[in-house]
Amino acid sequence: MELEDKLELKAKLTVNSNIELYKVVDFLNKNLKDKKLIFGLSKKDEEMIISIYET
Secondary structure (H helix, E strand, O other), X not given: OOHHHHOXXXXXXXXXXOOOHHHHHHHHHHHHHXXXXXXXEEEEOOEEEEEEEEO
């Protein structure tokens, strides 16, 4: 079973691109992993998409 099959997308937000968002997503993942949440970040053109998943 793929990892994506085990994750439920809870929310998605598109914002202007900012390299510092990688630090924020890393911080959230390290500190909220015990809450069964995973944060993702992707970039498309000049925008970034922050995703929240529940395991």
